[in-house]
Amino acid sequence: MPKRFSRINFHTETVERFKKYALANDANYTETLEAILDFFERNSISPFEPFDDSKQRLETLINKRMDGVEAILRRIETEQTKPTKALLDQLFNQQEEKRPKLVERKFR
DSSP states (O other): OOOOOOOOOOOHHHHHHHHHHHHHTTOOHHHHHHHHHHHHHHTTOOTTSOHHHHHHHHHHHHHHHHHHHHHHHHHHIIIIIHHHHHHHHHHHSOOOOOOOOOOOOOOO
16 A cells, blocks of 8 residues: 655745755655654654753763773673683793602612
């Protein structure tokens, strides 16, 4: 079944801006509007809130996550990597223990 078209009334200035935007992005009007809606929905951004606020919140969230990842990596390093490396160093750097050479004894 072919898709049907519907109409929405917009101010003339808005329609002209939209047409220029679609033309600049080499897309038809439906593709352009769908891409815009998908972008806002996928990124949970509201066009009615100042973008700086959303951007700031996103940056804060990312920084918190990065701090968490850094803490996990430091813990892994101190609890696993360093002790394991120390054991491997001991294993590979062991000097042959100085044992007296076995001397053959002759019994008379």
